Amino acid sequence: xxxRLMTAGNRKWxxxxxxxxxxxxxxxxxxxxxxALPAIQRDLGARLSQLEWIVSGYALSFAALMLTGxxxxxxxxxRLMFIAGLAVFAGASLxxxxxxxxxxxxxxxxxxxxxxxxxxxxxxxxxxxxxxPRERGTAIxxxxxxxxxxxxxxxxxGGLLTEHVGWSSIFYLNVPIGVIAIAAxxxxxxxxxxxxxxxxxxxxxxxxxxxxxxxxxxxxxxxxSYGWGSGRIVAAFAVAAVALVAFVLLERHQRAPMVDLRLxxxxxxxxxxxVLLLVALAMFGVFFFLxxxxxxxxxxxxxxxxxxxLHDRVGILRRPTGRExxxxxxxxxxxxxxxLDDRREDSNPVVRHP
Numbered sequence: 001x002x003x004r005l006m007t008a009g010n011r012k013w014x015x016x017x018x019x020x021x022x023x024x025x026x027x028x029x030x031x032x033x034x035x036a037l038p039a040i041q042r043d044l045g046a047r048l049s050q051l052e053w054i055v056s057g058y059a060l061s062f063a064a065l066m067l068t069g070x071x072x073x074x075x076x077x078x079r080l081m082f083i084a085g086l087a088v089f090a091g092a093s094l095x096x097x098x099x100x101x102x103x104x105x106x107x108x109x110x111x112x113x114x115x116x117x118x119x120x121x122x123x124x125x126x127x128x129x130x131x132x133p134r135e136r137g138t139a140i141x142x143x144x145x146x147x148x149x150x151x152x153x154x155x156x157x158g159g160l161l162t163e164h165v166g167w168s169s170i171f172y173l174n175v176p177i178g179v180i181a182i183a184a185x186x187x188x189x190x191x192x193x194x195x196x197x198x199x200x201x202x203x204x205x206x207x208x209x210x211x212x213x214x215x216x217x218x219x220x221x222x223x224x225s226y227g228w229g230s231g232r233i234v235a236a237f238a239v240a241a242v243a244l245v246a247f248v249l250l251e252r253h254q255r256a257p258m259v260d261l262r263l264x265x266x267x268x269x270x271x272x273x274x275v276l277l278l279v280a281l282a283m284f285g286v287f288f289f290l291x292x293x294x295x296x297x298x299x300x301x302x303x304x305x306x307x308x309x310l311h312d313r314v315g316i317l318r319r320p321t322g323r324e325x326x327x328x329x330x331x332x333x334x335x336x337x338x339x340l341d342d343r344r345e346d347s348n349p350v351v352r353h354p
Contacts, residue, residue: 159306
C-alpha cells in the first residue's frame with residue numbers, strides 16, 4: 001500500500017506535504033495568539049507591557065535567530081534542523097499552555113520563537129534541494145500559499161479555540177501537530193546539506209546578526225515605554241547599528257558568508273524583500289492593539305474579533321504559480337560569480353618565499 005502511494009515520482013510531493021504541515025503550525029502562531037490576549041490578561045493578571053512581550057518575545061527570537069537557523073541547516077543538515085525546530089517548538093508550546101504566570105509565558109514564547117527560527121529557513125531549503133528547477137516554482141508557490149493561509153485564518157482559529165475551549169488550547173494544539181510532523185519528517189524528508197561551501201560555520205556573522213537584530217527589535221518594542229530619547233533606547237539603537245554594520249563588513253569578506261550580499265544587486269530580489277518588509281509591518285502592526293480594542297472596548301467576543309480580522313487577511317492569499325520565481329535568477333548569477341572567483345584563486349596560487 002505504501003509503495004503504491006509513495007513512488008519515486010511523487011515522493012517529492014509527500015516531502016512538500018510534510019514540510020508544509022510544520023510550516024503551517026509556525027506561521028499560524030504568528031497571528032493565532034493575538035485574539036487570545038484579553039483572555040490571557042484576565043487569567044494571568046498580565047500588564048499591557050507583558051502582553052506586548054507575549055507577542056513580541058516570539059517575534060524577537062524568531063527574527064534574531066533566523067539567519068543562524070538557515071546557516072545551521074545548510075551545515076548540519078536541513079532535515080535535522082527542521083526536526084530539532086519542531087521538537088523545540090512543540091515543547092515550548094506545551095510550556096506556554098501550562099504557564100502559571102505572564103513571565104513564564106513570555107519565556108516560553110521566546111523559546112518557541114527560537115524553534116520556529118530553526119524550522120522556517122529549513123523548509124525552503126528542503127524544497128529547493130528536493131524539486132528540480134522546472135517544478136520548484138510550483139512547490140515554492142504552494143509553500144507561500146500555506147504560509148499565507150495560516151496567517152490569514154490564525155485570528156479566527158484563535159478566536160474559536162479561546163471562546164469555546166480556552167486560551168491554553170491554542171498552544172496545546174501545537175503538541176500533537178508537532179509530534180505528527182516529526183514522524184512525517186523522518187519518513188518523508190531526505191537529509192540534505194549545502195556541499196558547495198566550506199564546512200566552517202560563519203560564527204562572526206551569526207553573532208553580529210543575532211546581536212544586531214535583537215538590539216534593533218528590542219529598541220523598537222520598548223521605545224514607547226522608556227521614551228525614544230532615553231539612554232536605554234539610544235544605547236540599543238547604537239548597539240544595533242554597530243553590530244549590523246559589522247555584519248555587512250564581515251559578510252563582504254567571508255569566503256562562505258551566511259548571507260551573500262551580492263544577491264541584493266538584483267533589483268527584483270531587493271524589491272521583493274522591501275515589499276515583504278512593508279507588508280509584514282502593515283499586517284502585524286495592527287493585530288495587537290485592534291484585538292484588545294475590539295474585545296475590551298467594543299465588547300466583541302473572541303470569535304467576532306477573529307472574524308473581523310479575516311476579511312482583511314484573505315487578500316494575502318495568492319494562487320501558486322508554476323513558474324520559478326525571478327529571484328532565483330539572482331541566486332544563479334551569484335553562484336556563477338562565486339565559481340569564477342574560486343577559479344581565479346585556484347589559477348593564482350599564493351607563492352610562498354623561503
